[in-house]
Amino acid sequence: MERFLGFNHNHCFFMLFFISLSPLGLAQYEYWPYLPGYPEPPPQVYQPPQRPANVPKIQLRLAGQKRKHNEGRVEVFYSGEWGTVCDDDFSIHAAHVICRELGYVEAVSWLPSSKYGKGEGKIWMDNVHCNGKETTLAACTSNGWGVTDCKHTEDVGVVCSEKRIPGFKFDNSLLNQIEVNVLQNP
Numbered sequence: 001m002e003r004f005l006g007f008n009h010n011h012c013f014f015m016l017f018f019i020s021l022s023p024l025g026l027a028q029y030e031y032w033p034y035l036p037g038y039p040e041p042p043p044q045v046y047q048p049p050q051r052p053a054n055v056p057k058i059q060l061r062l063a064g065q066k067r068k069h070n071e072g073r074v075e076v077f078y079s080g081e082w083g084t085v086c087d088d089d090f091s092i093h094a095a096h097v098i099c100r101e102l103g104y105v106e107a108v109s110w111l112p113s114s115k116y117g118k119g120e121g122k123i124w125m126d127n128v129h130c131n132g133k134e135t136t137l138a139a140c141t142s143n144g145w146g147v148t149d150c151k152h153t154e155d156v157g158v159v160c161s162e163k164r165i166p167g168f169k170f171d172n173s174l175l176n177q178i179e180v181n182v183l184q185n186p
């Protein structure tokens, strides 16, 4: 091994002595290259849980004026349209599912009655029931997509934790797909 590296004992001692004397010794050590057979640790990437086959793919976002990035009116992209969620039967369990799907560790609270302002367009979900373990809001039960007796004054909002899930990669493939379709078939 020593021959392979082109060192003998004397060289090694001399080098260690030199490094220990050098004020840059520590810095040099930090950048010591990884040796063959000791691969660099893989980057930490969060793998989102699998979505069940019968659950549609949706996109979520938080919206509204005067808010922090980790709070807002819940908006759902489904069937090519952004819509909102009604506050009927909403719970902290549903808020947890939404916040995790957006990459936050958990929910802190939720707010009824369009506290972040009224949304527009469809009210996609009403009477949402989640147990908190769902991997996506789309897996929670509701009256059915767009089936509602609510008005936008009942749009629900959530406050998520400041802390994000380490390594979470935001999946906006659904929106990218739509944009590509629009560009190809204007």
Ligand SMILES: [Ca+2]
Pocket: 086, 088, 126, 127, 148, 149, 150
């Ligand atoms: Ca309702």
